[in-house]
Amino acid sequence: MAKLDLSKAKYAKLKKFIDENQGETCGLMPVLHQAQEIFGCIPIEVQKFISEELNVSVAEIYGVVTFYSRFSTEPVGEYVIGVCLGTACYVKGAQKIIDDIGSKLNIKPEQTTKDGKFTLTATRCIGACGLAPVITINDDVYGRLTPDQIPEILSKYTDELEGE
Amino acid sequence: MQFYRAHVLICGGTGCVSSKSHELKAEMEKELKALGIDNEVQIVMTGCFGLCEAGPIVIVYPEGTFYSQVKIKDAKRIVTEHLYKGRIVKDLLYYESIQQDKIKAVNEVDFYAKQKRIALANCGVIDPENIDEYIALDGYQALIKVLTQMKPEDVIEEIKLSELRGRGGAGFPTGLKWDIASQYKDDMKYVCCNADEGDPGAFMDRSILEGTPHSVLEAMAIAGYATGAKKGYIYVRAEYPIAVKRLQIAIKQAKEYGLLGEDIFDTNFSFDIEIRLGAGAFVCGEETALIESIEGKRGMPRTKPPFPAEKGIWGKPTLLNNVETFANIPLIILKGGEWFSKIGIEGSKGTKVFALGGKIKNTGLVEVPMGMTLREVIYDIGGGCPNGKEFKAVQTGGPSGGCLTKEHLDTPIGYDNLVKLGSMMGSGGMIIMDEDTCMVDIARYFLDFTCEESCGKCTPCREGTKRLKELLDRFCTGKGTFEDLDRLESLAYYIQDNSLCNLGQSAPNPVISTLTHFRDEYLAHVVDRRCPTGVCKALLQYTITDKCIGCGSCAKVCPQECIEPVGKVINEKTNRRAYVIDHTKCIKCGACIEACPPKVSAIITQ
Numbered sequence: 001m002a003k004l005d006l007s008k009a010k011y012a013k014l015k016k017f018i019d020e021n022q023g024e025t026c027g028l029m030p031v032l033h034q035a036q037e038i039f040g041c042i043p044i045e046v047q048k049f050i051s052e053e054l055n056v057s058v059a060e061i062y063g064v065v066t067f068y069s070r071f072s073t074e075p076v077g078e079y080v081i082g083v084c085l086g087t088a089c090y091v092k093g094a095q096k097i098i099d100d101i102g103s104k105l106n107i108k109p110e111q112t113t114k115d116g117k118f119t120l121t122a123t124r125c126i127g128a129c130g131l132a133p134v135i136t137i138n139d140d141v142y143g144r145l146t147p148d149q150i151p152e153i154l155s156k157y158t159d160e161l162e163g164e
Numbered sequence: 165m166q167f168y169r170a171h172v173l174i175c176g177g178t179g180c181v182s183s184k185s186h187e188l189k190a191e192m193e194k195e196l197k198a199l200g201i202d203n204e205v206q207i208v209m210t211g212c213f214g215l216c217e218a219g220p221i222v223i224v225y226p227e228g229t230f231y232s233q234v235k236i237k238d239a240k241r242i243v244t245e246h247l248y249k250g251r252i253v254k255d256l257l258y259y260e261s262i263q264q265d266k267i268k269a270v271n272e273v274d275f276y277a278k279q280k281r282i283a284l285a286n287c288g289v290i291d292p293e294n295i296d297e298y299i300a301l302d303g304y305q306a307l308i309k310v311l312t313q314m315k316p317e318d319v320i321e322e323i324k325l326s327e328l329r330g331r332g333g334a335g336f337p338t339g340l341k342w343d344i345a346s347q348y349k350d351d352m353k354y355v356c357c358n359a360d361e362g363d364p365g366a367f368m369d370r371s372i373l374e375g376t377p378h379s380v381l382e383a384m385a386i387a388g389y390a391t392g393a394k395k396g397y398i399y400v401r402a403e404y405p406i407a408v409k410r411l412q413i414a415i416k417q418a419k420e421y422g423l424l425g426e427d428i429f430d431t432n433f434s435f436d437i438e439i440r441l442g443a444g445a446f447v448c449g450e451e452t453a454l455i456e457s458i459e460g461k462r463g464m465p466r467t468k469p470p471f472p473a474e475k476g477i478w479g480k481p482t483l484l485n486n487v488e489t490f491a492n493i494p495l496i497i498l499k500g501g502e503w504f505s506k507i508g509i510e511g512s513k514g515t516k517v518f519a520l521g522g523k524i525k526n527t528g529l530v531e532v533p534m535g536m537t538l539r540e541v542i543y544d545i546g547g548g549c550p551n552g553k554e555f556k557a558v559q560t561g562g563p564s565g566g567c568l569t570k571e572h573l574d575t576p577i578g579y580d581n582l583v584k585l586g587s588m589m590g591s592g593g594m595i596i597m598d599e600d601t602c603m604v605d606i607a608r609y610f611l612d613f614t615c616e617e618s619c620g621k622c623t624p625c626r627e628g629t630k631r632l633k634e635l636l637d638r639f640c641t642g643k644g645t646f647e648d649l650d651r652l653e654s655l656a657y658y659i660q661d662n663s664l665c666n667l668g669q670s671a672p673n674p675v676i677s678t679l680t681h682f683r684d685e686y687l688a689h690v691v692d693r694r695c696p697t698g699v700c701k702a703l704l705q706y707t708i709t710d711k712c713i714g715c716g717s718c719a720k721v722c723p724q725e726c727i728e729p730v731g732k733v734i735n736e737k738t739n740r741r742a743y744v745i746d747h748t749k750c751i752k753c754g755a756c757i758e759a760c761p762p763k764v765s766a767i768i769t770q
Contacts, residue, residue: 028460033402033441060461067462067619068443070402086364087559087595088521090609124444126403127367129521130179130216130528141182 004075006045010038014046018053028056028064032071041072069124077112077119079157082136086125089133093147097133098122100147104154117158168206170247171225175288177212177374178367178406179528180219184236185209188220191236195243205247208297211375213288214529215275218258223288228269232258275526278545280507282515283331283368283491284531287375292410295417298378304423306497307382310389311431319390320346323493325501327513332358332449332486333564333590334666335512335579341483345391345473348481353393355384356477356484358454359400359407362446363562364613366593368517369487371529373400373407376491377414381437383493385424388435391483396437399454402444411439446563446617450665451484453619464621465665486591488517508534512578520546522595523553532577539573542596553598557681561590563610563617564670566677567603586677588670602699603682604689608636610674614667625668628659632675639689641702649686653679704769706750706757711766712742718756718767724749727756 017034031050035042042065044058051058065071083089083098098109102120105113112119128134131143135153142153174180174189189207196202213221218232222242229252231242238256245251254262260275261268270276281287290297298304310319324339345353357380361369373380384396400408415437418424426434445463447453452466455477476482492514496504505513512534518541521527525547532541538558542548549555557567566587568575575581579589597606611633620626635652638644656672656679663669679686688696695703708718708727714734719727726749731742745756757767 027440027458029440029443029457033443056460063462064460068445070443087562087593087609088365088527090364091522091595091597091601091606124362124403124446125364125367126178127361127370128179128182128216129365129367129519130219131182132521132527134182143179143182 004039004041004043006039006043011049013038014049015053018050028054028061032061032065032068036071041075043073043075075112075116078117079137080119080121082121082123082126083109084124084126084128084132084134084136085122086129086132088125088129092132094133096147097135097145097150100150101135101154104150118154166203166206168204170205172205172207172242172247173210173223173225173288174207175211175213175219175221176209176292176406177216177219177371178404179212179216180221181406183220183233185220188222188234188236188239191239192243195240196247199243199248201248208291209293210290211287211292212371212529214279214284214371214531215258215526216528217526218528221258223270227252227267228271229267230258230261230270230273231256275528275530275545275547278536278540279531280515280533281531282495282504282507283372283379283488283517284375284529285495286379287371290376292375292377293413295378295414295421295423298376302498303378303494304382306494307385307423308429309497310386311429311433316346316390316392319386319497322497322501323390326492326496326504327501328489328492328496328504329512329579330486331488331492331516331591333561333588335589338485338489341473341485342387342390344471345393345481345483348474349392350481352395352478352480353391354477354480354482355387355391355393355396356454356458356472356482357384357396357398357487357490358449358451358484359398359404359487360442360449360454361401361404361487361591362449362617363564363591363593365521365559365595366519366562366591368519368529368592370401370404370407372487372491372517373404374410377407377410378418379494380411380487380490381414381418381424383490384437385428385435386493386497387483387485387490389433391481393481393483394434394436396435397440397458397477398437399440399442399448399458402441408439408441415439445619446613447619447665447667450667453665454484455482462619464619465667467664488592509576509578511580516577516589516592518592518594520594520596522559523549523598523601524596525550534578535576537574537576538568541577541594542573546596549596549598553600555596556599556601557597557603559587559595559597559606559674560593561588561670561673562593563613564588564666564673565590565593566673567597567606567681568677569681586680587673600697600699602640602695602697603678603685604636604639604695605699607674607678608633608640611636611671614671618667618671622662622664622668624659624662625664625671628655628663629668629671631655632659632672636675639686640695640700642689642693642700644686644690646690649690698770702752704752705747706745706752706754706767706769708743708745709766709768710742711764713764713766714740714742715761715764716743717759717761719743721755721759723753723755724751726750 047061134143222231222234320342328338329335448457448463453463457463472482517531615629615633618625656675726746729741731744760767
């Protein structure tokens with residue numbers, strides 16, 4: 001499992017964002033986006049914190065967090081591999097790509113490797129249909145993929161980790 | 165003002181940025197500096213050129229030289245050869261822009277020659293992060309015109325005259341929408357831009373926001389003036405980081421120039437715009453779900469009426485339009501509604517941007533006048549299917565649309581024409597499928613999507629799409645029966661009739677349209693237990709071909725012991741026979757393929 005860091009500094013950062021944006025009809029969404037970015041996920045502890053800050057019930061926050069696919073309640077791996085399963089990518093063989101990555105890392109989609117390095121997800125269309133099939137690994141984008149390129153791409157990230 | 169003898173435009177759209185166009189720009193700047201000509205040549209990072217297939221794209225003016233798939237190592241050659249010595253680097257040119265030694269400019273290439281750009285007019289021309297470039301091309305002129313010379317009702321009249329219809333999917337007449345929104349009086353009203361482009365395979369809204377964000381801001385301010393709203397929201401997908409960043413920059417610049425904010429142009433009209441990020445829910449493209457999401461709730465559609473024009477964001481009257489709809493507004497105001505209404509066909513005026521994707525040569529964005537035929541778009545502009553494969557179907561309208569076949573290719577594109585054929589315009593995604601695509605699998609794919617994205621509020625959609633998907637799963641795994649086929653059909657119509665919002669009402673469309681046009685493929689899955697294209701793995705059949713030498717290696721490893729030498733005689737003298745697989749026992753483990761000597765390779769799957 002990937003590590004979860006709920007340090008005070010992070011809470012302080014979230015509190016600062018909430019304070020700066022209070023008074024406006026800001027709504028819950030921007031706060032949740034911020035929390036997801038700061039903590040990497042929105043576990044129940046953070047939901048309780050937001051509930052008290054915004055005076056919104058935890059039940060409502062939980063409902064919203066679990067509704068949207070950008071928010072997660074569990075920490076994700078250091079590298080998130082998003083395989084685009086939009087139509088253009090699917091028609092060009094994205095299913096084979098996600099299957100191959102899954103079997104290489106020994107995980108199913110929406111799971112994280114035991115060492116917490118990789119999380120595999122099926123993403124919605126990222127709009128780079130010209131490059132189909134496409135995967136993203138954190139902020140890096142790899143397009144016009146064929147299954148045989150996968151081991152090389154993944155090794156870039158595993159080697160990097162070993163080198164540290 | 166600095167003058168340059170040459171301008172280099174590098175595409176900064178998502179597609180090209182993914183193939184490292186930022187690094188390319190840095191490299192070219194470095195090379196220009198090294199040669200001391202960095203004050204003679206300007207490099208501009210523009211929005212999307214549309215031909216994503218050829219990215220990263222570099223265009224050099226004044227010639228209009230079109231370089232495609234430029235690698236970082238090519239930067240040096242373009243700079244030293246072309247920009248320094250004036251010799252075009254022929255081997256880097258887009259393949260179509262060089263014919264018999266004649267080099268074509270970018271606008272003469274087939275892909276662009278047939279297009280007509282209104283919504284995308286500035287995409288790939290200006291630097292989207294620089295408001296001055298937008299203003300230089302008449303940007304914000306339309307806003308000045310409405311604020312200083314037109315009454316709100318004149319603006320609405322002009323839009324009505326243009327016969328513009330919503331570009332987001334449903335195609336509601338925009339002028340009428342503005343008229344209705346303007347009639348509700350309240351202390352606060354909103355204008356909202358729907359940039360939650362969820363249809364997989366459609367990316368025109370993203371390109372507009374990335375390539376010409378100010379067009380959308382200007383149009384929203386015009387809409388604010390026409391309907392009496394002071395505040396605007398842009399609800400944009402969080403999956404589009406570049407679009408979000410450029411919007412933020414654009415809003416900041418427009419405020420600095422006094423084009424947004426209090427008392428614009430010293431008239432007493434004030435308008436402000438805020439960005440709201442989506443969080444990955446397809447249903448939020450539905451207008452009332454989008455409003456719920458902006459308010460910080462689960463994105464579940466509301467029952468209509470009341471429509472957003474009456475009770476929208478925070479219960480106040482709200483005008484909601486799609487990005488591409490807004491992008492048409494400034495030019496309609498400047499050139500007049502009549503000018504716009506002369507383009508296109510009856511009922512569908514102006515142009516439409518389509519995202520060509522899937523099995524097509526020129527993937528990318530094209531903007532064509534309404535009324536062009538599908539054939540012209542797919543073949544003349546898109547270049548047809550690659551690798552000599554045969555065209556099979558085109559899916560328009562994303563998960564809510566339907567598949568059209570060869571016989572529909574000569575249909576002029578328009579809202580009503582596509583609906584008549586059982587598909588829809590939708591937001592303009594066009595996914596091309598060739599002979600290798602299984603239509604049952606594609607229907608299953610779309611249902612998988614809508615099933616996942618159903619918000620869960622109403623039963624027909626929540627439960628119905630799941631059951632539809634289960635039925636399709638049965639077909640794809642060879643378990644489907646004739647009764648299942650009947651169930652599939654009646655359930656599809658039931659969901660269509662009884663769902664709350666458009667997501668549910670249109671979710672069965674892929675099933676209905678494939679059932680109508682490709683029933684034979686369904687039947688092949690049911691009767692023959694065979695997938696004609698070989699996509700559905702569970703339906704693959706292992707067959708031993710004439711190449712069999714009768715060695716028996718396959719029979720030895722077969723765990724089912726279902727391979728026997730009962731085929732035709734290979735050797736008359738020894739009476740050796742070819743082996744045959746008993747399909748009723750075969751479990752498709754693939755062991756026989758691996759056992760067959762590579763030199764022979766007699767076993768195939770089909």
